[in-house]
Amino acid sequence: MRKEVMKDLTSRPEFENAWKKAFLDAEMNPSDDVWTRIDAALANQEAARYKKKAFYYKIAAAASILLALTAGLWTFRQSQTGDREIVQQESGKSAPVVAPDNALEERMQVLPGKTDDKPAKEDDSFAGGGSNSYAFLVPAEAEEESEDEISAAYVPDRVGENTTADSYAVLAPAMKSGIAFLDADISPQKGYIQRALDPAVLFAVLPKEESDDAFWAGLALAGGSFDPDFSGGWSREKSSISKEFANLNFMAPASSSRYNGWYNSLYDNVALANELNNPELLTPSIKESKPEISYSFGVNIGGKLGKRWAYQSGAYYAKNATSSSTSAVFVNNAEDKAYPVHVSNFMNKDRVYTVNYLSDVALNNTFEFISVPVKAGYILYDRKMSITLFSGISSDIFLSNRIDDGDKGLETVTVSPGPDSPYRGVWFNGLISLEIKYNPAGRYSAFIEPAYKVSLNSLTRPGYPYTSYPKTFSVGAGVKYNLRR
Amino acid sequence: MLKEEDIIKGCINGDRKYQRLLYDRYSKKMMAVCMRYAKSTLEAEDILQEAFIKVFSKIATFRMESKLETWIKKIVINTALNHQRSKLYMYPMVDVDTMYDLKDEHEAPLSAFHVEELTKMIQSLPIGCQIIFNLYAIEGYQHNEIAEALNIKEGTSKSQYARARQLLKEMLLNAERSYERFNK
Numbered sequence: 001m002r003k004e005v006m007k008d009l010t011s012r013p014e015f016e017n018a019w020k021k022a023f024l025d026a027e028m029n030p031s032d033d034v035w036t037r038i039d040a041a042l043a044n045q046e047a048a049r050y051k052k053k054a055f056y057y058k059i060a061a062a063a064s065i066l067l068a069l070t071a072g073l074w075t076f077r078q079s080q081t082g083d084r085e086i087v088q089q090e091s092g093k094s095a096p097v098v099a100p101d102n103a104l105e106e107r108m109q110v111l112p113g114k115t116d117d118k119p120a121k122e123d124d125s126f127a128g129g130g131s132n133s134y135a136f137l138v139p140a141e142a143e144e145e146s147e148d149e150i151s152a153a154y155v156p157d158r159v160g161e162n163t164t165a166d167s168y169a170v171l172a173p174a175m176k177s178g179i180a181f182l183d184a185d186i187s188p189q190k191g192y193i194q195r196a197l198d199p200a201v202l203f204a205v206l207p208k209e210e211s212d213d214a215f216w217a218g219l220a221l222a223g224g225s226f227d228p229d230f231s232g233g234w235s236r237e238k239s240s241i242s243k244e245f246a247n248l249n250f251m252a253p254a255s256s257s258r259y260n261g262w263y264n265s266l267y268d269n270v271a272l273a274n275e276l277n278n279p280e281l282l283t284p285s286i287k288e289s290k291p292e293i294s295y296s297f298g299v300n301i302g303g304k305l306g307k308r309w310a311y312q313s314g315a316y317y318a319k320n321a322t323s324s325s326t327s328a329v330f331v332n333n334a335e336d337k338a339y340p341v342h343v344s345n346f347m348n349k350d351r352v353y354t355v356n357y358l359s360d361v362a363l364n365n366t367f368e369f370i371s372v373p374v375k376a377g378y379i380l381y382d383r384k385m386s387i388t389l390f391s392g393i394s395s396d397i398f399l400s401n402r403i404d405d406g407d408k409g410l411e412t413v414t415v416s417p418g419p420d421s422p423y424r425g426v427w428f429n430g431l432i433s434l435e436i437k438y439n440p441a442g443r444y445s446a447f448i449e450p451a452y453k454v455s456l457n458s459l460t461r462p463g464y465p466y467t468s469y470p471k472t473f474s475v476g477a478g479v480k481y482n483l484r485r
Numbered sequence: 486m487l488k489e490e491d492i493i494k495g496c497i498n499g500d501r502k503y504q505r506l507l508y509d510r511y512s513k514k515m516m517a518v519c520m521r522y523a524k525s526t527l528e529a530e531d532i533l534q535e536a537f538i539k540v541f542s543k544i545a546t547f548r549m550e551s552k553l554e555t556w557i558k559k560i561v562i563n564t565a566l567n568h569q570r571s572k573l574y575m576y577p578m579v580d581v582d583t584m585y586d587l588k589d590e591h592e593a594p595l596s597a598f599h600v601e602e603l604t605k606m607i608q609s610l611p612i613g614c615q616i617i618f619n620l621y622a623i624e625g626y627q628h629n630e631i632a633e634a635l636n637i638k639e640g641t642s643k644s645q646y647a648r649a650r651q652l653l654k655e656m657l658l659n660a661e662r663s664y665e666r667f668n669k
Contacts, residue, residue, distance in 0.1 A: 019603070020592070022595045022603055023603070026604075027514050028604075030512055031532055032653065034512070034530050034537075035508055038508065041534070042501070045538075046499070408567060409567075
C-alpha cells in the first residue's frame with residue numbers, strides 16, 4: 001500500500017502530493033457519543049428486521065387460516081349435502097339409491113338386492129358399452145332431455161317398487177357434480193339402468209362454472225407499470241424561452257452573497273441564456289426515464305348477462321411510480337430548502353423561490369389514484385375455467401402526486417387535488433383486459449387478468465404547458481364469490 | 486490481536502462485540518476523512534455514524550478482494566458525498582472563471598502545518614471546492630471520475646479544483662505570514 005501511494009505521489013504534481021502525504025495516516029478522535037448512536041441504530045435495525053419477519057409470519061398465518069376456513073366450509077357444505085340425501089333415503093321410504101359423493105361406489109355395496117358381483121349386461125338401448133365404457137344411471141324418461149337437464153336429473157330407471165320421487169333429489173346433486181359416473185356393476189333388475197357414455201358426451205355434460213345469471217363480488221390485487229407520458233413544457237427555442245420565463249413572472253431577486261450572483265432566478269437566466277447563447281443550460285429539463293413498480297388493489301362486482309356477456313365494475317386504489325429527473329431546483333433562501341422543479345410545480349410563482357440549475361437529478365415520481373372502471377365483457381370460453389375479454393372506461397380520481405429524490409437532500413414536493421393543482425380531479429381512461437377465471441370449488445373462483453389502460457383526456461388541466469396521457473399495463477389476480485349460484 | 490477475518494465474520498453474524506472492535510480499529514482514520522468533507526466536527530460525526538451503520542449492514546458483501554480499510558473508506562466517502570449533496574443543490578457547481586495563480590515560490594511547505602490546521606483550511610473552502618479538492622488532490626480521483634460521481638461537467642470539476650487550489654495557497658501564505666509576524 002505504502003509503495004502504491006509513493007508511486008502515485010511521484011506521478012502527481014508537488015502540490016497534490018504534499019496534501020495527500022499530509023493526510024496519509026491522519027487520525028482524529030470521534031467522541032464516544034458516536035458509538036453510542038451507532039449501537040442504538042443497529043439495535044433499531046435488528047428490531048425492525050424482527051418486525052418485518054413477524055409481519056410475514058402474520059401474513060402466512062392469516063393465509064393459512066383463510067385456507068383452512070375455506071377448505072372447512074367447502075367440506076362442511078359437501079357433508080351437509082350427503083347428510084341430506086341420507087335423511088331423504090331414510091324418511092321417504094325411498095328405494096335405497098346411490099349416494100352422491102365420493103363414497104358412491106362404497107355405498108353401492110350395501111344396496112339391497114345386490115347379491116352378486118357379476119357385471120351387469122348392457123341393455124339394448126345403451127349408447128355404448130363394454131367393460132371400458134363409462135356407465136351411469138339414467139331414467140328412461142330422461143333420454144330425450146337436453147344434456148344440461150340430463151346432468152341434473154339422473155334417477156333410477158324402471159322405478160322399482162321401492163323407488164320414490166325422492167330418489168331424483170338424491171341423485172341429482174351427485175350427477176350435477178359429476179361424480180355419479182361409474183364403472184359399476186349395477187344390474188337393471190336392481191332398479192337402475194346402466195348407461196354407457198362415450199368421452200365426448202361426458203365432456204359435454206361436465207358442469208358449467210356459473211349459471212347465466214351469476215352475480216359476483218371479489219377482491220383484486222394488481223401489479224404493473226405506469227407511464228405518465230408527459231409532453232410539452234417549455235420549448236428549447238431561445239425566443240420562446242424568454243416568453244415563457246417572463247410569463248412565469250419571476251422577479252430578479254435581491255443579490256445574495258450566498259449564491260455569489262449565480263443564476264438567481266428564471267428571470268435572470270433568460271437574460272443570461274441570451275447572453276451566453278446557450279438556452280440548453282438554462283431550460284429545466286424534466287424527463288420521465290422509466291416506469292417503476294406500480295400496484296393497485298380494490299373490490300369488484302360483476303355478473304353475467306346471458307350466456308356470452310358479462311359486466312364488471314369496482315373501485316381500486318392505485319399507487320403508480322416512475323423514475324424521473326430534472327435539471328433545476330427551486331431554492332427557498334430563507335428556509336435553506338431546495339425543491340425539485342417538475343411538471344407538478346414548475347408554474348410556481350412564489351417569489352420566495354429562486355431557481356438553480358444542475359446536472360440531471362434523479363427523482364421518484366409517484367401518483368396515487370382511485371380508479372372506478374365500468375367494463376363489458378364477451379365470454380370466449382365458459383367451463384370450469386372461463387375466459388372473458390373485457391373492454392370499458394375507467395374514471396380515475398386524482399389523490400396526490402409526490403416528487404422526491406430518495407432523501408438525498410431535496411425537499412419532497414407533494415401536490416394534492418384542488419384549484420391550485422395542475423392535475424384534474426377526475427379524468428377518463430379506456431381499458432381492455434382478458435380475464436382468465438377458474439372455479440376450483442363451490443362459489444369461489446380465482447382469476448388473473450392482464451389489462452391495458454390508456455388515458456382518453458389529459459391528466460393535466462386544460463391550458464397547462466404540459467400534457468399527460470398516462471398508460472398503464474398491469475396483471476391482476478384475485479378471488480370472486482358468486483352470490484347467485 | 487484478533488485477525489481481520491475473524492472480526493469480519495463476527496460482524497457478519499451481527500455480533501456487537503466484533504462490530505465494536507471494527508469500529509475501534511478504523512474510526513479514528515475515518516473520522517479524519519469525514520472531517521475533510523464536513524464543515525464541522527458535529528457534521529463529521531454524523532457522517533461517520535451513518536457510514537459505519539452502512540459498513541455493518543453491507544459487510545456480508547465484502548469479498549476480501551481489497552483491503553478492508555479501502556472498502557470502508559469508499560463507503561465513508563460515498564456517505565460524505567451523499568450527505569453534502571443537499572448543499573450542492575443549494576450551491577450548484579458551475580464553471581468559475583480562470584483565476585490568477587499564485588507563483589509556486591510563495592508556497593509554504595505543508596509539513597510546517599499540523600493536520601488539524603490543514604483540515605480547517607479545507608473545511609473553510611466553498612462546499613463544491615472542498616469536495617472536489619478532497620476527491621482530486623487527496624483521494625486521487627481523476628476529473629472525469631469526479632464529474633461522473635457528482636453529475637457535473639468535467640470542466641466544472643477542473644475549474645472548481647483550480648479555485649480550491651488557489652484559495653488554499655492563499656490560506657497557506659496568510660498562515661505563514663502570521664507565523665512570521667508572530668516570531669518577529
